[in-house]
Amino acid sequence: MAVAEQKKTTNAKHEPKVLLELEGIKKYYPIKGGILQRKQGDVKAVENVSLKLFEGESLGVVGESGCGKSTLGKAVLGLEELTEGKIVFQDTEIQDLKRKEKLKFVKEMQMIFQDPFASLNPRQRIGHALEEVFTMHTDMSAKEKRKAVIDLLVEVGLKEEHFYKYPHEFSGGQRQRIGIARAIALNPSFVICDEAVSALDVSVQAQVLKLLKTLQEKYQLSYLFISHDLGVVRYFCDRVLVMYLGNTVELGTVADLFNKPLHPYTQALLSAIPRPSVNAKRKRVRLQGDLPNPANPPSGCPFHTRCPIAAEKCSSEKPAWVEYEPNHFAACHFAGQPIQ
């Protein structure tokens, strides 16, 4: 914890400091087949992703299911071994570290999952489950641990008496609060939220989003916020990364990306969201078809099979990742061209 505190005091809000840098991250899953189970190909779940995450910022990652956004999150945490690429966290390359050395960084990086119930032991009291974090990473006495856990519960909006309850006694929103408590227990600087609010009812979702924001301000947390809900991303994040079929298609600040999306896929995604308003009936762009099979991705631009403005060039030549405006990247031959 000492490292984290030190870092947080020295980092008064001046220049945004890079916390995490990904360089050419690739994650392939081999497809095996035949009698000898030889490798026949790859499912390219994450294809060449490079980005920077600054301290205290929330970076949203959006895309349809199967676009590789969850795999990206897991790869950053080291839950999936990289096929290729570099992860630089707090100026240290962490992808090839030994288990023991890695432990230091594990404290700094945490994850909140979609369904916290699945990761809780149904027969263990919540308090004891949370105590385990401190048993693993600190040398607190039993009394200190109990106090730390109760402080945590209060911090995330639960009560002291919840300490002795079992997971099934909590509602969905409360369970997610427990998931958050576990993630912030060791005072991390970086938290990955993988669809953290997707399974919750809207009213509860709003409560949890507020909690995450409060915690971010209090502890200068950086979030990698993986979600398919663009409304939530607009509300919650500073910058957004759009992924399609394992590729990054666009990256920009929330304002840039939502107001002047460059990539046709981003435009289509934005136009597909049902708006909770009956006054602004506007014309929508409908994408045809489904996500192609990632084991057999289309040639050229991965989106060309569904793209309304695709030209010949798109099926043969893969577009480069270009910074069209300051801090606004896209990979498209016709970036900025409206699709309607």
Added chain:
Amino acid sequence: MGETLLEVKNIVTEFRTADGQLPAVRDVSFSLKKGETLCIVGESGCGKSITSLSVIGLLPSNGKITSGEILYEGAPIHNLPAEKMRQIRGNKISMIFQEPMTALNPVLTIGFQIREPLMLHHKLSKSEATKQGIELLKQVGIPYPEKRIDQYPHELSGGMRQRVMIAIALSCNPGLLIADEPTTALDVTIQAQILDLINDLKDKLNMGVMMITHDMGVVAEVADRVMVMYAGKKVEEGLVEEIFNNPKHPYTIGLLNSVPNVDDPDFELEPIPGSLPSLNEQITGCRFHARCKFASDICRNKEPQVVSVSDTHKVSCWLETEVH
């Protein structure tokens, strides 16, 4: 929009549990016209799914409609014997579920499952049913229906499976389609396709659609009328414009304010505090009072009456009673 298709009058649906009889739907009434879409919204556990299961007669074995009546085209259907109800279900009233993978049988081909209602209800032969099945798949926008009809559910994507579900639900030209969170499990781009499809087919076949959802965005997109439920009760009902532009019940307002707005960066979320009470909790007065910031003594003690804001807009809240 035409004649009344479905009328639900004061139904109470109760569940027999270890803690005694628990009402999940408390005295709910509504009606639906042909060619109209009614959206039922509320948090999970508010009784919206149980309401729809009561209509189609698919309540779990410990659930029962204990009072009230349900009329379909003027004839009561809530007390029909099982065999009679079976002839209506899938024929005149059909349903689409949230998870197409769990609703489709994984060991039977798409063809078998789409032929089944046609052969049972319309007494078609197998080859006729196959022909019509292919037509139906084409109608819901499935490419290569001749090939798809021999495939199994796992060979299709989520959006395709939901299309198959819709094709099966529509196979017998039902008058009423109940859709229980039909797009919740789908991605936005696919969701948009499915919502368009349901809307198009509704117009084409002049069906009544009863859509259950918690997504206010979906509601704005498809609904003609909206009914908001809270803890087993109907709290507000009105035309979709009335609900979105002039919501009256604090719960409806709360629901609308807890959805982040994609188009407005400065939108501030205002969550509803607390969570839905459990079924066996005894609540006096208004069922929402514990989470309502406007609650006064009368809300805690006496149940609010239904107040008409307009001919189509009704709300149960003491705040409105005082205004009128």
